Structures are given as C-alpha cells and as structure tokens.
Amino acid sequence: MLDIKFIRENVETVKEAARNKRFDVDIDRLLELDERRRDLMSSSEKIRARRNEVAQAIPKASKEERPALIEEGKQLKEDLASYEEELVEVQAAYEGLLLMVPNVTLPEVPIGETDEDNEVIRHVGEPRTFDFEPRDHEELGELLGIIDKERGIKVGGARSYALRGAGALLEMAVMRLGMDLMVERGYEPIIGPLMVNESALVGTGFFPYGKEDTYHLEKDDKYLVGTSEVILVSLNADEILEQDSLPRRYCGFSPCFRREAGSAGRDTRGVYRVHQFTKVEQVIICEADEAKSRALHEELLGNSEALMQKLELPYRVALACTGEIGLGQVLKHEIETWMPSRGMYSETHSCSSLYDYQARRSGIRYRNEEGQMRYCYTLNNTLAASPRILIPILEHYQNEDGSVTVPEALRPYMHGIEVIRPKGA
Structure with missing residues (x-):
C-alpha cells in the first residue's frame, strides 16, 4: 500500500494514477477518514492524560474538591470509551480504503486501457511460415493423445483438462528446464503451501480486489494460491532483514488456481484460459533503491527471455x-509469444516492479547502513506457466502429419522422446 503521508502530499497524482489504472477508489473519503482518525487519536490521548491527572489528584484533594474530581473522572472515562469506539470504526474503514489505493506508475508507462495500448519494445525470432494447413493445439492434443479435455471436464468441470503421456512429460520438462535455469543463476528454489491465510493475499495485494478470482476453502478459512508470488513474498512477512542479505532471489514451483471470474465464454477452446495450471515464478526482495530495483527488473525479464530463447519460440516484449x-505495480513488461492458431502474440509472462507496495502491506523491512528501518522493494516475473506455454510449443513445432518435434532444450527431460507422434502411428 502507499504511505498515507505520500497520499496527503500528492492527492492529484494518486487520483490520476487510480483513474489511469481503472481502479475506482474514493481518495477524498480516505483523507476524511485519515483526518478524523488523527483527531480521535489526539483527543483520546488528551483525555487519557487528563484522566491520569485526575486520578493522581483525587487522593490529595480536599474533601470539598474530591466529588468534582470523581465526577470528572467518570465523565472522562465515558468520553474516552466513546472516542475509542468511534476510533475502532474509523480505523477499520480507513485501513480498508487504504488497501484499495493503487500504486503510482512510473512516467514511462503509457496511458491506455487494454493490451492494444501496450508499447512493443522488441521482437525476438520470426513466426513460422507453414507450407501446410497447421492445426491448433487442441486438435494436436487430441490427435497425439496428450491433451484430454473431455475427461478432464468430466472429472473437474468447465475449463478443466488432463495432460497425458508425452503431454504430461512435456509440461514437467518445461518446468524442470525453468527451475534448472534459475538454480544455475543463483535463485533459491521453493515449494510452499498452496493453501494460504487471507493475510498473505492482502499482504501481496491480491485482496481485496481479487477475491472473486480466488478459491476459498470456507471450512478451513484458507485460500488457494493463484501464483507462488503469494508464497515467496509472504515468506518474509513481518520480518526485519539485514541489508547484506539483500537482494533475496527466489523461484517458486507450484500448481496455481484461478476461478477466472468474469471470463465466461472467453477462450473456451483449448487450454489458454483454465482454472488450474502449473508455474515457475520468480520473486526478488531488495533494498529500497530505484536504480537497483530497475536493474533487477531487467534481470528478471532477462531470465524469462533466456528460457524462451532456449525453447526457440518467437516472442515480443511489450x-x-x-x-x-x-x-x-509501478512498471510491468509482458512477454507475448506468437501463437499460430490465434494469429497473434499472446501474453505468457509478466514482469512487475512494485517498489515498497507489497512490503508495506506485508511488514517486510530491513535495517540500512545507517541503522534506519526501511520497507523493502519487491519484484516478480513469470518464468514459465503451463499449459499456456504448451500452446506455442505444440503449434510452432508441429509437422504436416500431426506429429510434434520436441524442442531440443526439452529433450533431456523427455525420456528419449524426440517426436510426439499421433496415436497409433
């Protein structure tokens, strides 16, 4: 969340950021609550101080003075209870509204509404030109017997699927290639809990806005994660880190779950938009330094690009x-991979810098060289998410007979399978 002092001093900037990000939050109401909260706190402190004075004065007071002091003490007690009761209500409303205020984007971020307004930075690789009529990944998956949507839906309902045989191996191969890449680059691999407390989702900024997309296990009051970013950031919640331990580089492997609320009827063919997927996620926790944060942002983006280049898939960065x-987020880059069946580049990765937004919510601080407490900065980026990444792999590497050549970088993980062939071939 934002520092309330920053909001007070930059009201119009914060309002503009909220409008540009399309978040409807009442900043004026927040400031009213903030002012009332501070008034109540100040008044309560003054009443407490006077109560103490009265309490100390009563034993020393004369017989004539004592009744008035006792009566004043009773009135102060009632007034304090009234102020404190209102303060609890005002504080709750204030904190709830503060959590809904978005971060302010960097000046370089283009103003726009949809991905069509993103600014393409670079293209890497060329989309493949086919000399035959290419199949989409759903048709290929059925032909090869590696994507079984019919039985997946039978078991799990809409937007479910099953990866079978070489399809399951292919997903695991991508995940393992990604994890190996990150370990080689000095990131700590982490597999954490998939069921998390609400505080972890509030702390990472996925609540309150993202509740409708999150699966809630009501009996246990736990939530299923939609990304291991929640796990990786929350590992250090409410901790004070030493500066020489930063930056902390994490890579998480996890199944992920999203309700995809509001996406009824969209992307129903294939496995582009599903309720359950598997992901390798990168997270960095670093000191509060904008230049260092930007360098680490480029590092995270470079990690994902390195994986895409190993897979030899055409992509662009936007x-x-x-x-x-x-x-x-104050800054976000997307990697969009060419998907032949969609005839377009589609998002497969997002690389985000959040400055101290998550750390303030999660209570992640460090002690700098001067011994001062500062909130950390956090960053994250997808390294690989499946089955979405399988779409360009299957479609880009398909052959005329319906077989799919396994990318060379994945072959060490495929138990000798170099070409996935149609069933019965």
Missing part, C-alpha cells in the same frame, strides 16, 4: 499500459 498494470 511495456504494459496503465490499464493493464495491476494494483501494486
């Missing part, structure tokens, strides 16, 4: 516009 940036 600077996300304000309407495509989430609540906490």
